[in-house]
Amino acid sequence: MSVQIRKALDIALKDLIRSVRNRFGLLMMFLVPIILTGIPLLAFPSLRGGGGGGFDMPVTQVIVANLDPPSAQLGGSSAGAMLLQFLQDDSLASLLQVAVAADEASAREAVEERSADVAVVIPADFTAAVLEPERSAASLEARRSANVTLVRDPTLTLGPGIVKGLVSQFVDGFAGAKIAANVVAKQLGQSGATADAEILQSVVAKYVAWGTEQGESRSQGSHPALRTAPPPSKEQTANRGGQMAGAVMIGMMIFFSFFTGATTAGTIVSEDERGTLARLFTTPTAHTAILAGKLAGVFATVLVQVVVLTVLTSAIFGVHWGQPATVALAILGLVIAASSFGILLISLIETTQQLGPVMGGLLTVTGMLGGLFTTGFGGLPSFYETINLLTPQGWAARCWKLSLSGATVRDVAPTAIVLLGMGIVFFAIGAYHFRRRYV
């Protein structure tokens, strides 16, 4: 390695050491982004997962007295048995624990003794009532007398309410069978034919069989138009918190890495004022090596910051940033853009007194335009996202969002290339200004 390159690396290392010894710098590099990311998670504790503030629904104890006998219309089963089977389905296990009583009295007694929260009494003519076409006043009367009875613990509301809703949903399902039978009876009547009981029962039976088949398909998740999703597990809830933290951290990390880029580049001006830059120029070190060392120090400092923040947020908030390759691309893009943007800005100022407005003003405004303070929000209008891309911060945010959402290298690469291109342009202009001033 040539002597001048070694000297440039020594200058970069010296700047890196000085950056990490600066308490205010450390605060802005690491602590503030972490704290600002943690605040939304404190505001919404359920996002943290692990039961911290989450709602646990108690299991409702149900006892069923099924008085409905098997029916030939349903192939030896009964509507009551189907209701019982529906309530005992595995998908409802986290809500209901269902036991069977021999008769209505036993079921009622279980509720009175508080060994059950709700008793479901299915009457003896339940099958007939739900399957009988509404052709006569007698059938209507039969239906009314065949209501399912719910007996509930008066101190409970939520569990019995769920059971009532489920039973109503089940009974409503049979309404389709009835409608099918009525349509067949009417069409036969209009064509001069008579719909006898056997035909109508056959229609109802076929509808019920079809409905049962569809229900089974749905429970297996194969319905063509419907996808059922199980409730999120605690692990998934925790990950949701992590991803939200990741979304917020994207904004914070980008904002503060641009801040660090400008601050570290600002040491060129502060060294100029302090006299150390002039002293460097009196040593047998090439001016280009001095400048290269100072600029390498900016890249090294921002790189350390971004890598540490990425690792820390994974450890603290459980953020899964994406595939290693896409994360590496996002880190590279951000480091190049933040460092070179800082170098560009600082090359335009003359004194450290001008650093304040640059940090407080320009970086904040471009950060806001880049959407860094809204990365945790979804559903923003598309024109806003277009405005974001007017700034390097917006492109960096896009790169990280893609990585966070699990995008592939192929998806992330174009954005990273744009960042790289911006970085090269910023660096070239900044280095040109510095060379004109110092070399």
Place this chain on the structure above:
Amino acid sequence: MRDGTAIRIRDLHKDFGDVQAVRGIDLDVYEGEIFSLLGPNGAGKPTTINMLSCLLEPTQGEAWVMGHSIRTDSMAVKEAIGVVPQETALYPDLSARENLTFWGKMYGLRGAALRQRVDQVLETIGLTERQKGRVDKFSGGMKRRLNIGIGLLPRPQVLFLDEPTVGIDPQSRRNILDQVKEFNRQGMTILYTTHYMEEAQELSDHIAIMDYGKLIACGTHEELVKIVGELDRIELTINAKSERVLAGWQATQGVHEVSAEDSKITLLVDDSNVVLPRLFEAAVGAGVRITAVEVQEPNLEAVFLHLTDRALRD
């Protein structure tokens, strides 16, 4: 080009826009000597040093350091010199040892040689005990010493010291002056800028007096003092207008020159101890009271005053 000359300057100019900071100086500094550039603020001393250390390019003229042109061979010049700037150019958040180590690397030192040299310099500047302390916790004198230590790291043939005693306590100042003499005893050529006449007088083999970017006098202390002769300078303040005593004092034996401004009268005399009682006697005779007396024996201040009609401290 060398001929025992460490620094040779010919017709050196530096302009900053319309301002002529250095206006054509010629100078020779010989190897192994301490050479002082003396002059008030704004005389052009730091600009001259900055050109010699290749920080500034001359507008006109040329200079050579150890035979190397500052215009065409700046890297060789930088390898021959150590520079101690007027401001303490240090990294406040690094320790004394870290500062020296970093600057040592910039001078091309590495490994064991670097560690050994840093130890030696720490010993020389008396900061071995405080080598791990952060510089921002140091006193002004300690910072000055460290500032000088960095200039010593490359074992320079020529050391430029730009006002190294500005703003420090008398004890630290004494310490630095003794160190400068010691560096010179070790064979280092030293170019020392100051606006303190006593420092230039104590340290220097040769002194150049600068004012408004020009070299107005150059020589040994004795040679410069001869410019104003062997006369003492007496400054008297009276409680009346000068006209009342002026004629009497001009006629007093031992008085060579008299100039007056209001009630303040300046006289060049043979021997102030003999002449002063005569002046008091003449004042009493004229009914005038002397309210203040200041006596200056021939020195660089008097030389500057003689050459510029201004005090060096102005």
